[in-house]
Amino acid sequence: MPTTVDIFIPCFVDQLYPATAMHMVKVLERVGVKVNYNPDQTCCGQPAYNAGYQDQSRSVAEKFLTDFAAPASNETRYIVSPSASCVGMVRNSYTDLFAGTAQQGACRAVQGRIYELTEFLVNVLGITAIPGARLAGKYTYHDSCSGLRECHIRAEPRQLLDGVAGLERIEMAETTTCCGFGGTFAVKFEAISVAMAQQKVEHALDTGAEYIVSTDVSCLMHLESYIKKEKLPLKCLHVADVLASGW
Incomplete structure:
Protein backbone atom coordinates (compact mmCIF):
# COMPACT_ATOMS: atom_id res chain seq x y z
CA MET A 1 0.00 0.00 0.00
CA PRO A 2 1.40 3.44 -0.88
CA THR A 3 2.06 5.99 1.83
CA THR A 4 -0.68 8.62 2.01
CA VAL A 5 0.14 12.22 2.86
CA ASP A 6 -1.92 15.33 3.42
CA ILE A 7 -0.26 18.28 1.74
CA PHE A 8 -0.21 21.77 3.22
CA ILE A 9 0.22 24.52 0.63
CA PRO A 10 1.32 27.79 2.29
CA CYS A 11 -0.07 31.21 1.41
CA PHE A 12 3.00 32.29 -0.57
CA VAL A 13 2.96 29.15 -2.68
CA ASP A 14 -0.81 29.15 -3.21
CA GLN A 15 -1.03 32.79 -4.26
CA LEU A 16 2.29 33.44 -5.98
CA TYR A 17 3.99 30.14 -6.89
CA PRO A 18 1.24 27.55 -7.52
CA ALA A 19 3.47 25.66 -9.96
CA THR A 20 5.76 24.80 -7.04
CA ALA A 21 2.84 23.12 -5.27
CA MET A 22 2.06 21.08 -8.37
CA HIS A 23 5.71 20.13 -8.70
CA MET A 24 5.71 18.85 -5.13
CA VAL A 25 2.68 16.69 -5.92
CA LYS A 26 4.40 15.44 -9.07
CA VAL A 27 7.51 14.45 -7.10
CA LEU A 28 5.57 12.73 -4.32
CA GLU A 29 3.51 10.72 -6.79
CA ARG A 30 6.70 9.83 -8.68
CA VAL A 31 7.99 7.98 -5.61
CA GLY A 32 4.71 6.18 -5.01
CA VAL A 33 3.06 8.47 -2.47
CA LYS A 34 -0.69 8.97 -2.53
CA VAL A 35 -1.47 12.68 -2.13
CA ASN A 36 -4.52 14.12 -0.40
CA TYR A 37 -5.41 17.83 -0.51
CA ASN A 38 -7.97 19.42 1.81
CA PRO A 39 -9.36 22.48 -0.03
CA ASP A 40 -10.57 23.97 3.25
CA GLN A 41 -7.01 24.63 4.42
CA THR A 42 -5.86 28.23 4.80
CA CYS A 43 -2.84 29.63 6.69
CA CYS A 44 -0.66 28.27 9.49
CA GLY A 45 -0.93 31.59 11.36
CA GLN A 46 2.69 32.62 11.07
CA PRO A 47 2.23 36.20 9.75
CA ALA A 48 0.00 37.17 12.67
CA TYR A 49 2.24 35.36 15.17
CA ASN A 50 5.42 37.09 13.99
CA ALA A 51 3.65 40.45 14.13
CA GLY A 52 2.73 39.87 17.78
CA TYR A 53 -0.96 39.07 17.34
CA GLN A 54 -1.08 35.84 19.33
CA ASP A 55 -4.84 35.63 19.77
CA GLN A 56 -5.48 36.06 16.05
CA SER A 57 -2.68 33.62 15.24
CA ARG A 58 -4.11 31.04 17.63
CA SER A 59 -7.50 31.30 15.94
CA VAL A 60 -5.93 30.51 12.56
CA ALA A 61 -3.80 27.76 14.10
CA GLU A 62 -6.87 26.13 15.64
CA LYS A 63 -8.32 25.81 12.15
CA PHE A 64 -5.05 24.26 10.99
CA LEU A 65 -5.31 21.60 13.71
CA THR A 66 -8.87 20.85 12.61
CA ASP A 67 -8.00 20.76 8.91
CA PHE A 68 -5.11 18.36 9.50
CA ALA A 69 -6.55 16.16 12.22
CA ALA A 70 -5.51 12.51 11.88
CA PRO A 71 -8.01 10.17 10.20
CA ALA A 72 -10.08 7.85 12.37
CA SER A 73 -8.18 4.80 11.07
CA ASN A 74 -4.86 3.66 12.50
CA GLU A 75 -3.13 4.78 9.33
CA THR A 76 -0.11 7.05 9.84
CA ARG A 77 -1.02 10.16 7.87
CA TYR A 78 1.95 12.47 7.32
CA ILE A 79 1.56 16.17 6.56
CA VAL A 80 4.02 17.41 3.94
CA SER A 81 4.67 21.00 2.92
CA PRO A 82 7.02 22.75 0.46
CA SER A 83 7.91 25.30 3.16
CA ALA A 84 10.34 24.88 6.02
CA SER A 85 9.09 28.21 7.35
CA CYS A 86 5.53 26.98 7.87
CA VAL A 87 6.67 23.60 9.17
CA GLY A 88 8.89 25.40 11.67
CA MET A 89 5.93 27.50 12.77
CA VAL A 90 3.81 24.43 13.48
CA ARG A 91 6.57 22.46 15.16
CA ASN A 92 7.85 25.22 17.39
CA SER A 93 5.53 28.21 17.77
CA TYR A 94 2.39 26.10 18.14
CA THR A 95 3.86 24.79 21.40
CA ASP A 96 3.72 28.33 22.75
CA LEU A 97 0.29 29.07 21.27
CA PHE A 98 -1.40 25.99 22.70
CA ALA A 99 0.44 25.54 26.00
CA GLY A 100 -2.06 24.80 28.76
CA THR A 101 -5.05 24.78 26.39
CA ARG A 134 17.47 16.30 -14.81
CA LEU A 135 18.59 19.94 -15.03
CA ALA A 136 21.77 21.09 -16.71
CA GLY A 137 23.79 23.77 -14.95
CA LYS A 138 25.35 24.85 -11.68
CA TYR A 139 23.46 25.74 -8.52
CA THR A 140 24.19 27.17 -5.12
CA TYR A 141 22.02 26.41 -2.14
CA HIS A 142 20.51 28.94 0.27
CA ASP A 143 19.86 27.63 3.78
CA SER A 144 16.72 29.41 4.94
CA CYS A 145 16.68 30.45 8.59
CA SER A 146 13.57 28.35 9.23
CA GLY A 147 14.93 25.31 7.44
CA LEU A 148 18.29 25.37 9.16
CA ARG A 149 17.47 26.67 12.61
CA GLU A 150 13.87 25.63 13.21
CA CYS A 151 13.69 22.36 11.28
CA HIS A 152 17.40 21.44 11.37
CA ILE A 153 17.39 20.71 7.64
CA ARG A 154 20.72 20.97 5.86
CA ALA A 155 21.88 17.74 4.24
CA GLU A 156 18.50 16.56 2.94
CA PRO A 157 17.87 19.09 0.13
CA ARG A 158 21.50 18.88 -0.95
CA GLN A 159 21.31 15.10 -1.19
CA LEU A 160 18.24 15.26 -3.40
CA LEU A 161 19.58 18.07 -5.57
CA ASP A 162 22.93 16.33 -6.00
CA GLY A 163 20.98 13.38 -7.39
CA VAL A 164 19.64 15.51 -10.25
CA ALA A 165 21.41 14.58 -13.49
CA GLY A 166 23.42 17.41 -15.05
CA LEU A 167 23.31 19.62 -11.96
CA GLU A 168 26.46 20.68 -10.11
CA ARG A 169 26.50 22.22 -6.63
CA ILE A 170 28.85 25.08 -5.70
CA GLU A 171 28.52 26.31 -2.14
CA MET A 172 28.46 30.07 -1.67
CA ALA A 173 30.14 31.98 1.13
CA GLU A 174 28.01 32.51 4.26
CA THR A 175 25.31 30.18 3.01
CA THR A 176 23.71 30.10 6.46
CA THR A 177 23.33 33.89 6.68
CA CYS A 178 19.77 35.26 6.46
CA CYS A 179 18.62 36.55 3.06
CA GLY A 180 16.93 39.54 4.70
CA PHE A 181 13.28 38.68 4.09
CA GLY A 182 11.91 37.71 7.49
CA GLY A 183 8.29 38.51 6.61
CA THR A 184 7.35 41.83 8.19
CA PHE A 185 11.06 42.56 8.74
CA ALA A 186 11.36 43.33 5.02
CA VAL A 187 8.57 45.88 5.36
CA LYS A 188 9.64 47.52 8.60
CA PHE A 189 13.37 47.59 7.85
CA GLU A 190 13.49 47.84 4.07
CA ALA A 191 17.01 49.25 3.73
CA ILE A 192 18.56 46.56 5.91
CA SER A 193 16.50 43.86 4.21
CA VAL A 194 17.61 44.92 0.72
CA ALA A 195 21.26 45.14 1.81
CA MET A 196 21.09 41.59 3.15
CA ALA A 197 19.57 40.37 -0.13
CA GLN A 198 22.33 42.14 -2.05
CA GLN A 199 25.01 40.42 0.02
CA LYS A 200 23.41 37.02 -0.45
CA VAL A 201 23.07 37.49 -4.22
CA GLU A 202 26.65 38.71 -4.54
CA HIS A 203 27.88 35.58 -2.76
CA ALA A 204 25.81 33.48 -5.16
CA LEU A 205 27.20 35.31 -8.19
CA ASP A 206 30.74 34.73 -6.96
CA THR A 207 30.22 30.98 -7.34
CA GLY A 208 29.39 31.24 -11.03
CA ALA A 209 26.15 29.36 -10.42
CA GLU A 210 23.10 29.82 -12.63
CA TYR A 211 20.54 28.94 -9.97
CA ILE A 212 19.85 29.71 -6.32
CA VAL A 213 17.81 26.89 -4.81
CA SER A 214 16.06 26.75 -1.43
CA THR A 215 13.23 25.10 0.51
CA ASP A 216 11.40 28.42 1.00
CA VAL A 217 9.73 30.48 -1.72
CA SER A 218 9.56 33.47 0.63
CA CYS A 219 13.35 33.70 0.62
CA LEU A 220 13.46 33.08 -3.11
CA MET A 221 10.84 35.75 -3.80
CA HIS A 222 12.91 38.27 -1.86
CA LEU A 223 16.14 37.38 -3.65
CA GLU A 224 14.45 37.21 -7.04
CA SER A 225 13.09 40.73 -6.59
CA TYR A 226 16.60 42.08 -6.11
CA ILE A 227 17.96 39.97 -8.96
CA LYS A 228 15.32 41.20 -11.41
CA LYS A 229 15.72 44.82 -10.34
CA GLU A 230 19.46 44.65 -10.97
CA LYS A 231 19.06 42.49 -14.12
CA LEU A 232 21.49 39.87 -12.85
CA PRO A 233 22.17 36.46 -14.49
CA LEU A 234 20.64 34.28 -11.76
CA LYS A 235 17.43 32.31 -11.47
CA CYS A 236 15.70 31.30 -8.23
CA LEU A 237 14.14 27.84 -7.99
CA HIS A 238 12.39 25.99 -5.21
CA VAL A 239 13.80 22.52 -4.60
CA ALA A 240 10.52 20.97 -5.81
CA ASP A 241 10.84 22.82 -9.11
CA VAL A 242 14.26 21.27 -9.64
CA LEU A 243 13.26 17.75 -8.61
CA ALA A 244 10.32 17.86 -11.02
CA SER A 245 12.50 18.91 -13.98
CA GLY A 246 13.41 16.70 -16.91
CA TRP A 247 10.60 14.14 -16.81
Missing part, protein backbone atom coordinates in the same frame (compact mmCIF):
# COMPACT_ATOMS: atom_id res chain seq x y z
CA ALA A 102 -7.56 22.08 25.52
CA GLN A 103 -5.93 21.79 22.08
CA GLN A 104 -2.49 20.92 23.45
CA GLY A 105 -2.88 17.20 22.72
CA ALA A 106 -4.13 17.82 19.19
CA CYS A 107 -1.24 20.21 18.68
CA ARG A 108 1.34 17.62 19.69
CA ALA A 109 -0.25 15.04 17.41
CA VAL A 110 0.00 17.36 14.40
CA GLN A 111 3.54 18.41 15.32
CA GLY A 112 4.63 14.79 15.22
CA ARG A 113 3.27 14.27 11.72
CA ILE A 114 4.37 17.37 9.80
CA TYR A 115 7.43 17.42 7.54
CA GLU A 116 9.06 19.68 5.01
CA LEU A 117 9.24 18.00 1.59
CA THR A 118 12.96 17.15 1.47
CA GLU A 119 13.19 15.83 5.02
CA PHE A 120 10.12 13.69 4.37
CA LEU A 121 11.64 12.20 1.24
CA VAL A 122 15.06 11.56 2.80
CA ASN A 123 14.34 10.87 6.47
CA VAL A 124 10.95 9.16 6.27
CA LEU A 125 10.97 7.44 2.88
CA GLY A 126 14.75 6.98 2.59
CA ILE A 127 14.84 8.52 -0.90
CA THR A 128 17.91 10.55 -1.91
CA ALA A 129 17.28 10.90 -5.65
CA ILE A 130 14.18 11.35 -7.79
CA PRO A 131 14.15 9.02 -10.82
CA GLY A 132 14.50 10.94 -14.07
CA ALA A 133 15.21 14.33 -12.50
